[in-house]
Amino acid sequence: MTVSDLFDPLPLLHGPAMRNRIMMAPLTNQQSEVGGFLSSFDQDWIRQLSTGGYGLIQTSATIIEESAIACARQPGIFSDAHLPGLSEAATSVRNGGGLSAVQLHHAGHRANPMFGGTPAPASSRTLPGVAALTTQEVQRIRDNFIAAAKRAERAGFDGVSVHGAFGWILSEFLSPLMNDRTDQYGGSMENRARFTMEVIEGIRRETGPDFQIGWRLSIERYGLRLEELQEITAEILRREMIDYLDLALWNYGQIVDEGKYRGRTMLSVFTEIPRKGVRVGAAGRVTSARRAAQMLDDGCDFVLVGRAGILDRECPKKLAADPEYASPQLPVTAGFLREGGLSERFINHLRGWPYFVRPGSV
Numbered sequence: 217m218t219v220s221d222l223f224d225p226l227p228l229l230h231g232p233a234m235r236n237r238i239m240m241a242p243l244t245n246q247q248s249e250v251g252g253f254l255s256s257f258d259q260d261w262i263r264q265l266s267t268g269g270y271g272l273i274q275t276s277a278t279i280i281e282e283s284a285i286a287c288a289r290q291p292g293i294f295s296d297a298h299l300p301g302l303s304e305a306a307t308s309v310r311n312g313g314g315l316s317a318v319q320l321h322h323a324g325h326r327a328n329p330m331f332g333g334t335p336a337p338a339s340s341r342t343l344p345g346v347a348a349l350t351t352q353e354v355q356r357i358r359d360n361f362i363a364a365a366k367r368a369e370r371a372g373f374d375g376v377s378v379h380g381a382f383g384w385i386l387s388e389f390l391s392p393l394m395n396d397r398t399d400q401y402g403g404s405m406e407n408r409a410r411f412t413m414e415v416i417e418g419i420r421r422e423t424g425p426d427f428q429i430g431w432r433l434s435i436e437r438y439g440l441r442l443e444e445l446q447e448i449t450a451e452i453l454r455r456e457m458i459d460y461l462d463l464a465l466w467n468y469g470q471i472v473d474e475g476k477y478r479g480r481t482m483l484s485v486f487t488e489i490p491r492k493g494v495r496v497g498a499a500g501r502v503t504s505a506r507r508a509a510q511m512l513d514d515g516c517d518f519v520l521v522g523r524a525g526i527l528d529r530e531c532p533k534k535l536a537a538d539p540e541y542a543s544p545q546l547p548v549t550a551g552f553l554r555e556g557g558l559s560e561r562f563i564n565h566l567r568g569w570p571y572f573v574r575p576g577s578v
């Protein structure tokens with residue numbers, strides 16, 4: 217495929233088509249106000265992205281309960297009081313011509329009491345002295361994922377992306393290492409996947425026919441088993457439960473190092489699954505036009521841009537204009553990011569990432 221193929225529209229099962237195959241990955245940036253209200257910095261960032269040419273923009277991880285919080289200044293979608301800020305963000309994206317999705321997040325056992333979080337582990341063995349969630353608590357959290365999706369719809373978002381990656385609550389429940397429950401949400405693979413399934417099914421049931429559902433899945437760490445994730449994904453795709461699968465890889469070329477799929481790329485294990493009308497994309501070092509086009513050859517319908525989108529808010533436009541485009545190299549100076557329009561809050565967040573902001577730069 218060529219770089220220009222990235223700019224073919226991509227119809228989704230529900231609602232409007234993506235105008236191209238480039239999606240903004242969810243990027244936590246710790247800019248919101250206390251209580252999860254979107255700040256003027258959040259709105260500036262979304263406005264900058266909106267004019268960058270993305271087919272779809274995901275928000276940063278947005279908490280579905282007040283107690284679900286992982287870090288300071290995370291945005292929230294757990295109260296109607298969040299609606300005005302969310303509506304403003306959704307309107308910005310729509311005015312720029314892209315589709316929008318709120319990433320729905322619960323931190324699970326990593327909910328942080330320092331910021332008002334209540335650790336919510338699948339298992340009593342995960343954190344000393346913290347009991348596993350009861351069945352009723354799991355169902356309350358499930359219902360709050362669904363309520364948050366309805367709120368996103370009311371705010372004018374085209375959809376939501378269900379955060380099932382990186383050991384956060386839904387990923388935690390999928391893991392046989394972290395989930396030793398004996399109720400209907402633990403034990404067999406089917407039971408461990410039930411939480412995810414019920415969240416997705418509930419969102420589909422309670423939102424309108426045009427509302428889009430994405431599911432973000434990561435494959436590495438947290439005791440997750442690739443073979444199981446492949447089977448669960450195959451079921452979700454077979455039943456067309458979602459509009460798009462977003463594979464959260466750190467390197468899209470990552471090779472599987474053990475088990476049945478040893479020696480293959482992680483991506484290929486998922487792109488070979490029959491997907492019916494569901495679209496499949498991946499993140500992981502999409503830093504140039506050539507790499508993005510290569511991912512279409514590797515079986516993706518779309519690509520997700522993360523760090524390259526921070527380094528240049530107009531990344532999709534640059535990809536469209538120059539098939540040889542490559543994003544700036546990391547690390548960069550704080551001054552570079554500031555000149556690009558990032559707030560001090562965002563820059564401070566990035567100082568916590570390895571190899572992002574050059575140490576000592578101002």
Ligand SMILES: Cc1cc2nc3c(=O)[nH]c(=O)nc-3n(C[C@H](O)[C@H](O)[C@H](O)COP(=O)(O)O)c2cc1C
Pocket residue numbers: 241242243244245276277319379381432464465466499500501502520521522523524566569
């Ligand atoms: C600053 C930063 C914040 C991130 N925040 C989130 C997040 O809120 N939710 C999430 O699912 N992934 C998050 N990620 C992961 C990215 O969405 C993406 O999957 C990852 O950076 C790989 O893509 P890239 O190589 O294009 O950056 C974050 C990554 C970075 C660098």
